[in-house]
Amino acid sequence: MAKPSKLTFINGKPTLVPFDQVTRKDNDKAYNQARGMQQDEYLGFYHSTEWTHMRDAIRQRDLGLCQRCGMELNLIDHIVPSKDDWDDRLNPDNLQALCTECHRLKTKREWVKHNKGAERYMSINIVCGLPGSGKTTYVINRKAKHDLIYDYDALMQSLTGLPSHEKNFDVHDYIILFFEQMLRKLKSEQTFDNVWIIQTYPDERLDGLLSPYHHINHLLLDTDKQTCIDRLKQDKRFNQTLTKVFNEFENKNFENFKRIRE
Template structure:
């Protein structure tokens, strides 16, 4: 083949047109560009502080890729350090990944950055009694470019059980999704609105996303009406009374004072 070069693709030698760019070429050019333009950035990854943190994260994750479960080969910033330099040594923002999972994650981030897609994203925290209509409220206001976190819907999707059935063993997995989502939302601007459905206020959420456009909404549906709805839907009221009483306690303590009260 004229004007061809011999390369290794998937461990096999192949002839390809001379102008073909394969991943090794892209990696080499990318690394050369970083060495010329981001010397401070590269110096960090050779620092003692980073090496110690990297080892601690690999140990914490048992050397397993947190996406696919294969052996991990590197430690990745969940929110890229280029987007949140101040958080570069926070173990909460780090995860162990294998080479392939890291490649695809970085590729998605690069595509998003090149598109320059950013929106004036608003994060809505929707609270209220069980049965107050939080999910219905979100569905009525949902847009095309929105993200929704609904604990009950995620639990049902993960377990195959009806919504509100609950599964203590799956709770940790739903919670992991929530925590990962909060970390990504720190640097996210892809969505127009984010809807987080919860019964109680979450101080961790407010603290982590303090720099974002947070909007707290409390549905005005009364305690008596919520109890009536739960009974009409043949829900076991005993499963919800603890949460209902907890909402009453938090309301008395002023924990919902920052919430805008709207009709459910």
């Protein structure tokens, strides 16, 4: 007796094949079933006790603060999204507290990376504050893998070999030349995850130049004057030129800046 057969399409042609032969349609059905199970597992995870406990632990570890900007947290985020790395979904090293705004920007960047390959969604962070307020530490603790950090004081120091906060005015011109070129190039690019611009006080030209092209975060390290002086003295970075900087700082306008304590 001939084997029962079934009608299927092979290379677009209707063809009769033995009933037990596995076809592409069978494979698709199995794939969809497996995917459905994964989807249930995915949604179930976010309601599991394991996740709620871990979420509370990270909230405590991160002191209730967004790990990007230091504002109050709104959620616990998977640094590598759980959809991309399911095995790391409960790894504390892959978890961080974020505020809604930083999470929105991160998600947008991830979306752009997935959908447009190498293109990035770049944000610009202007970080201001008194000498000794912790600007560089703040940035180093938050920078992503592919970031650009412009730090005026660090450049001055490395180009002159002078102690920190002392200036060579001829070198200053070179640094500003580089800064202006850098801004011009950044206008038309999405090259980095983040650009960090570290300055004592804000440069008003920055917003005008970059805001039509990029999202800009304004951050002010709001450390009190005495703490800054104590830190600088402790690190042997305090010198008399700083008195002028401290005085000028008090007359600057930080109206549109988010105040951060570090």
